[in-house]
Amino acid sequence: MMVINHRSKRIFIKHKMCRFCADASLKIDYKEPKTLAVFTTERGKIVPRRISGNCARHQRMLALAIKRARNIALLPFTTAKVRMKDYREF
Numbered sequence: 001m002m003v004i005n006h007r008s009k010r011i012f013i014k015h016k017m018c019r020f021c022a023d024a025s026l027k028i029d030y031k032e033p034k035t036l037a038v039f040t041t042e043r044g045k046i047v048p049r050r051i052s053g054n055c056a057r058h059q060r061m062l063a064l065a066i067k068r069a070r071n072i073a074l075l076p077f078t079t080a081k082v083r084m085k086d087y088r089e090f
């Protein structure tokens with residue numbers, strides 16, 4: 001990843017590291033929604049690899065684990081957008 005500091009006009013090369021490769025103690029487990037939730041957006045979507053920086057292998061394992069967790073209701077498929085308009089009647 002390239003980060004350009006506009007003030008100093010310098011280019012920094014920042015390498016994104018797969019979190020699961022870097023830390024062997026981190027496990028991808030569908031029974032642990034807390035670790036999986038980090039890799040989902042607020043709306044429940046899986047964060048793409050180019051954003052999360054995961055390697056292909058771990059991203060695959062993660063996606064599978066998230067889908068399994070969704071199926072047993074540990075993670076949401078989606079979340080309903082709450083509109084203020086709907087609340088005004090109450």
Ligand SMILES: [Zn+2]
Pocket residue numbers: 018019020021022054055056057058
């Ligand atoms: Zn990895």
